Amino acid sequence: MKLTFYGATRTVTGSQHMIEVNGLRILLDCGLYQGRRAESIARNRDLPFDASSVDMLILSHAHIDHSGNIPNLVKSGFQGDILCTHATRSLCATMLLDSGYIQERDVEFINKRRRKRGEPPVEPIYTKQDALASLDYFTSQSYHRQRQIAPGIYLRFLDAGHMLGSAITCLDIEDKDTGKHTRLVFSGDLGRSGIPIIRDPETIEEADVLIMESTYGGRVHAPYDEAEKVLERILAETCIESGVVLIPAFAVGRTQQLVYALHRLSDRGDIPHMPIYVDSPLAIDATSVFRLHPEVYDEEILDFMAQDDRHKDPFGFEDLRYIRSVEESKRLNFERGPMVIISASGMMEFGRIRHHLANRISSPKTTILIVGWQAPNTLGRRLLEGA
Structure with missing residues (x-):
């Protein structure tokens, strides 16, 4: 061999x-x-x-x-x-x-x-x-x-x-x-x-x-609930300041994790009500695929879905809106905060997130929340390193 x-x-x-x-x-x-x-x-x-x-x-x-x-x-x-x-x-x-x-x-x-x-x-x-x-x-x-x-x-x-x-x-x-x-x-x-x-x-x-992959080597990640607490804090501050949180997220995987986390936080009253937009056609299509494969879900999300009709769709709740068309995406440029925009690509190399960055990055009321790995020589890595 x-x-x-x-x-x-x-x-x-x-x-x-x-x-x-x-x-x-x-x-x-x-x-x-x-x-x-x-x-x-x-x-x-x-x-x-x-x-x-x-x-x-x-x-x-x-x-x-x-x-x-x-x-x-x-x-x-x-x-x-x-x-x-x-x-x-x-x-x-x-x-x-x-x-x-x-x-x-x-x-x-x-x-x-x-x-x-x-x-x-x-x-x-x-x-x-x-x-x-x-x-x-x-x-x-x-x-x-x-x-x-x-x-x-x-x-x-x-x-x-x-x-x-x-x-x-x-x-x-x-x-x-x-x-x-x-x-x-x-x-x-x-x-x-x-x-x-x-x-x-x-x-x-x-x-x-x-x-075997070794992307993170020996790094110890913080527990997931700690990441949720950071998200809670940022959204609370954003609401007070009427700001905007931009989250560059991989359309497949990370976006669905974020949406589900926000659903649970909203359900518990841990975050204030504000519009949350997923502005990525690929993320929308990928979320549809997620809905088709509950056979690979863990017990926690299955229990969440079994509570009542309001929880049946873990990727949909009152404050959440999915944006598919270019026209709707452009209209977000004129929306005032507080709000959250989740958009691809996760490394900010292409996709609608680049337009949102160009429109919002200069405002002191904008928070860019990086939630995924950033490859070398990408815009995401440069921002992460303070360029």
Whole structure:
């Protein structure tokens, strides 16, 4: 068995790892590298292996740094199965199309500048149509079900507790040449205990080979209820000052956690009433996918939903409004506080959050609440470091 680490090595994004065993090439994840524009385009456009030689792809979860280059993989000649959980498949149907749209818009902007310099146009890494075509290769399975994916190779998914549908990949492999049994475990991104909505990460008792993410290394995170107390305090101060809280949030995962937290805080009377806007079409679509997969919810949210009709939808409550149209988003520029605007992208590199920042950042009544990891060389990282 041979392992090659093509992406997410000495960096966080662009997860791509290759297993070669029993004459097969099995790719673990196929994510987009995220960083400076020119470097990202160069690293993502040209795959470091022959796509047509890959027999299958096992996908840990739907975040773009793990799934986002799948359309390019298929466009480049991949014809195998893409194996994942049911919820991951549902999320990718939304997220990859959105990523294709972003690729197209990004190239439009680049080509305007190239035309001014007399340079030829460039093509997007992939299009929405490429993303749509890649969805035909997805096949999904439940957690804990063991499935033979090739002679002598068995796949099982355990809950990684990172986001809806995230999985720890457990591969039991019988080497046809040596007869040796190897259990290879790929963690994908791991969640931590006590995160709302989804179950805690499961543990695997035994592994011969372990490939594990280490985004936060040995950092100890504060308990989740402490983060909620910070949110309570900021919203109380914002209400007094008639201010605005801008929350750049990943459209998938973090936005739903925030909405559910705000629902619970509002329900308990721990935060003052004020308009709360989710201004992100992708987040709206992703929230619809969350509603479709209660089978992966933890007991706490299921108990919350079972209280009465008012709690049946954990992602909807009186003060919350979802904004889809561009016109509605622009109207928020003229709204006065107090209010909360949750918008993508989480690292502030693109999306409607950039317009809200441009419109509000100069006001002393604006609070920018950063709630997710910020990659190097992104606007979010620069703001986090006080640029």
